[in-house]
Amino acid sequence: MARRENPEINAGSMADIAFLLLIFFLVTTTMNVDSGVSKKLSEKPPPNYEPPIIKERNIFEVNINRKNELLVEKERMELKDLKAAAVKFIDNGGGIGKPGEDGTPGTACDYCQGERLETSSDHPNKAVISVQSDRGTEYGTYIAVQNELLKAYRELRDRLCRERYNMSFTELEEAYKDDKNNEDLKKKVEDIKISYPQIISDAEPTSAE
């Protein structure tokens, strides 16, 4: 009998095995990006802290009851109307703004296009939106309300940004994110953010129990 060479191992099915593994990982991989409504909490006040007195006209009160119904400025409202009401309130510009940190007196809002009513907010940087919910309110509704309020700010910022820099605020932020070292873009972003600062506070929830 003739002596045979060592037969080579057949590697033809290697690809199949690798494919099998590949498909397993393809199926199990989830490329989900976590996203969410981000929020910065206020710091814990010192024990004998007295909250600053805010004029009634500068507070926009949003109440959500345990049946997920909205009460905005003591009137019932549907969720879809909330954004328009918030925009109207923030953009009212009926008085002068907060004095600057260096002691410069506050100025009237010259970019607001609101009705300048006596009964609504003085200036966007004084306008506080206070959200009070019940302990039994559904989280989904709460987020929907927060979202509508953020949308209102987004709309105002977009409008101002278009007027000043000819692009929407979203585009401006994107541009800044791509080019973090650009001082010019940074200044623009800061400018818009200071013009319409997001002041949304969460009041202690009511509880019916």
Added chain:
Amino acid sequence: MSKFKKKKKGMPAVNTASLPDIVFMLLFFFMVTTTMRETDLVIDTPRLPSATEVKKLEHKSLVSTIYVGKPKDVKYGTSFNRIQLNDKIATPEDIPAFIYNERSKRAEEEVPYMTTSIKADRESNVGVITDIRLKLRDVNALKISYSAAKSSDY
């Protein structure tokens, strides 16, 4: 010269010897990018609320997650208000310890950038979220993100 006359062959077969290499390359790519979920959920996967004004969470390593939802095991009740930290059902009182533990895993200079992501079911109650928020404020973990799915309603 018939010695050099070759037999006429048909189309040569495509060489597939490098196919396993290509497949392996893809395989390694997916193996490296796959992240297995490190915590097992003991609550039902929260049905996240949807919102349009969402921001992406950057720096995943700096994010600690608190889950809120309905526990799978009925012995913890059937409300949507149970909190899960790491692998266990917890109470709001456990949150400071959880945050300190998360902080100890990171470098000190990264602590101010840490974000707490709250993944709550849309049927959870605001009360429990408020409790969490107060506890987070006590330990100065001020950056939070309410996890929500991006929706477009335009």
